[in-house]
Amino acid sequence: MDKLKRMWSFSGIETQKNKLTFKNYNAYNTATEEAKNTAIKYFKSFKQIRTTRKNSIAFLGQVGSGKSHLSIAIGLNLLSKGIPVIYMSYREQIIKLKQNILDEEYYEACTRKFKTAQVLIIDDLYKGKLTDSDINITFEIINYRYMKNLPIIISSEFTVEKLLYFDESIGSRILEMCKxxxxxxxxxxxxxRLK
Ligand SMILES: Nc1ncnc2c1ncn2[C@@H]1O[C@H](COP(=O)(O)OP(=O)(O)O)[C@@H](O)[C@H]1O
Ligand SMILES: [Mg+2]
Structure with a gap:
């Protein structure tokens, strides 16, 4: 129990997010039904696919459609199974990393956490103004995880085409992992939110 608690707090998922469950996600049309079913299917397959190349999941597109909700729901379920998950709010963390890019120790520790996490949630990938250092930091994290077959749960308001357009080497790795x-x-x- 203590271990679970520690894992929860280390995950970076704030406790008020514990309402973001599969159960609380309302499938009210075919799009939301598909999103929910895919999330649940991913969670159920996790053990089998975990160490394979195609071990990741992406929720893309429409703002407010529950992409973060379902990403965190998967994270919560994995945590409850004792699988450690790290939550990365993309914009927040990228800003911090860029502010500390000269502080080698901080930068290394922080990127290492995201690179080596057993499971990483990247929430709102590419949110904010995209610069070369955003791309470099993102590549470093994604490529490491790609090479080591470490699962990523990604949410982004951008489509597949946009991910490839922003940076093809990052985009194509993500697409392969989330195929x-x-x-x-x-x-x-x-x-x-508009309902
Ligand atoms: N289908 C749904 N059923 C219940 N709540 C939902 C659903 N879709 C979104 N929400 C809620 O609406 C809010 C916005 O969802 P969020 O996951 O942040 O959207 P996105 O990340 O796609 O922008 C959150 O409070 C979330 O819990
Ligand atoms: Mg979101």
Whole structure:
């Protein structure tokens, strides 16, 4: 129990996010149904696919469609099975990393945490103004995980084409890793906040 608690707090998932469960995700049309089913299927397959190349999942597209919700729901379920998960709020962490790019020790420790996490949630990939150092930092993390077959749970408002357009070497690695579990949601009718 203590171990679970420690894992939870180390994960970086704030406790108020414990409501972001599969159960609390309402599948009210085909798009949300598919998103939810894919998330659950991923969680159920996790043990078998964990160490393979295609061990990751991506939720892409429409703002407010529950991409972060489902990413965290998977994370919570993995944590409850004793699998350590690290949550990375992309924009927040990228800003911190860029501010500390000259502080080698901080930079190394922080990137190492995201590179080597057993499971990494990257929430809102490419949020914010994209610079060369954003791309470099992102590549460092994604490529490490790609080489070591370490799973990533990604949410981003950008489509597959956009991910490839921003940076093809990062985008193509992500797409390969998420090949069997990629959900793209389109349409304002899927913005839960507008309901
Ligand atoms: N289908 C859904 N059922 C229940 N709540 C949802 C659903 N989709 C989104 N939400 C809720 O709406 C809010 C926005 O969802 P979020 O996951 O942040 O969207 P996104 O990351 O796609 O922008 C959150 O509070 C989330 O829990
Ligand atoms: Mg989000």
């Amino acid at each position: 069997n579990f990629t959900v793209e949601i389109h349409g304002k009718e899927n913005n839960y």
